[in-house]
Amino acid sequence: xxxxxxPYCGVMADETxxxxxxxxxxxxxxxxxxxxxxxxxxxxxxxxxGVHFERWRHVSGCGKWFHAARNTMTLEVYGTYPAQTYExxxxxxxxIKKKHPExxxxx
Amino acid sequence: MSxxxxxxxxxxxxxxxxxEEAGLTGMITLRGDLASKGVAKAVKAVTGAAMPGQGExxxxxxxxxxxxxxxxxxxxxxxxxxxxxxxxxxxxxxxxHSLVVNVSDARAVYRVKGTACREVxxxxxxxxxxxxxxxxxxxxxxxxxxAAFYLEDDETAVLVCxxxxxxxxxxxxxxxxxxxxxxx
Numbered sequence: 001x002x003x004x005x006x007p008y009c010g011v012m013a014d015e016t017x018x019x020x021x022x023x024x025x026x027x028x029x030x031x032x033x034x035x036x037x038x039x040x041x042x043x044x045x046x047x048x049x050g051v052h053f054e055r056w057r058h059v060s061g062c063g064k065w066f067h068a069a070r071n072t073m074t075l076e077v078y079g080t081y082p083a084q085t086y087e088x089x090x091x092x093x094x095x096i097k098k099k100h101p102e103x104x105x106x107x
Numbered sequence: 108m109s110x111x112x113x114x115x116x117x118x119x120x121x122x123x124x125x126x127e128e129a130g131l132t133g134m135i136t137l138r139g140d141l142a143s144k145g146v147a148k149a150v151k152a153v154t155g156a157a158m159p160g161q162g163e164x165x166x167x168x169x170x171x172x173x174x175x176x177x178x179x180x181x182x183x184x185x186x187x188x189x190x191x192x193x194x195x196x197x198x199x200x201x202x203x204h205s206l207v208v209n210v211s212d213a214r215a216v217y218r219v220k221g222t223a224c225r226e227v228x229x230x231x232x233x234x235x236x237x238x239x240x241x242x243x244x245x246x247x248x249x250x251x252x253x254a255a256f257y258l259e260d261d262e263t264a265v266l267v268c269x270x271x272x273x274x275x276x277x278x279x280x281x282x283x284x285x286x287x288x289x290x291x
Contacts (some may be wrong), residue, residue: 008177009246010161017247050244060248062176 002075006058007066007082013058021055023068024085049073051096051103053088056080069096111186113188114215114273122284124221129265130217130278133170133189136184137196139205141174149199153192154182164244164257173244173257181255181267186211215273217266224264226290229257230283250279 002015006083023045030035052072057065062089067085069078069092079092080098111131119127124201139146147158155167159180164173170184184192189209196207219227225236231249239245244257252275254268268276282288 008161011245012235013247016233059255061246062179064176 002070002077004056004068004070004077005080006061007080008062008063008064011061013061017058017060019057019059021057021065024053029059051078051100053106055083057095111212114270115277118277120277120281120284122227122281123222123286123289124219124284126225126227126277126280126284127218127220128273129216129218131186131211132214133182133184133186133192133209133211134214134216134267135184135189135193135196136175136208136210137180137182137205138178138207139200139203141178141180143203145200145203146180146205149196149203150180150182152199153196154184159244162243162245164242171257175244175246175255180288194291213270215268215270215276217268217276218259219266219280219284220262221284222262222290223291224258224262227280227283228264228266230288230290231279232256249276252276 029041065083068080113130115128117130154170156165156172159165159174173181189211193209206231213276229236234245234247242256252272256266
């Protein structure tokens with residue numbers, strides 16, 4: 001079972017306390033953008049085997065959205081961080097990089 | 108105005124823990140910046156309780172204050188006094204960006220009494236109840252509904268849920284406290 005620490009409540013919440021929100025750090029392309037950009041924003045998602053950044057909501061707890069970095073293959077959780085950011089914290093990226101030197105990094 | 112009645116009007120069940128509906132309880136939701144002095148002052152003024160930290164519930168002369176999320180508090184007070192407390196808190200908060208609402212009639216409250224009260228709740232919630240101590244509050248779910256609980260003392264757990272699911276919550280607790288269902 002997937003267990004994530006909610007960065008707002010500080011509690012270890014399991015999957016059933018949470019709601020998945022898909023890929024993290026998407027950039028919205030709305031009115032005025034090209035069809036290609038809009039299509040990418042709407043439909044194209046990373047589907048990596050390995051490190052993945054995701055959005056989660058502590059739905060039956062504080063109700064806040066947060067981000068999590070985890071491994072889709074080993075299910076290892078690298079860390080969670082608040083949603084008020086456009087990209088993963090540098091420490092977290094460094095930590096993952098150290099563990100998996102072959103990982104291409106965020107982006 | 109019609110008589111106020113609680114959801115199950117004090118229904119109770121004697122299992123290996125006693126489960127009872129707590130009757131009329133005043134509940135107020137307060138939202139705002141919990142780090143602000145104005146909010147702490149208002150909370151202190153109306154309940155006598157200090158501002159709770161993350162995942163805590165504090166007690167004052169006129170009620171308890173629970174930490175529900177980074178910007179939300181739950182004030183648990185006397186049912187009859189709740190409207191007055193809402194007014195007092197709103198007045199005390201003044202220009203502060205905040206919201207105070209009386210939600211007493213939207214909630215149901217249960218007490219689970221007995222040495223195994225943590226175990227009864229553990230059967231229903233994904234929370235680690237063994238680490239719960241009096242003064243801590245956990246917002247989670249029981250079976251399929253959202254609920255929050257805290258311990259009044261080592262043998263009394265208080266569980267709060269929405270009134271619309273009061274019967275469901277009571278049935279769950281009743282089932283979990285069934286004699287013969289002891290885990291440890």
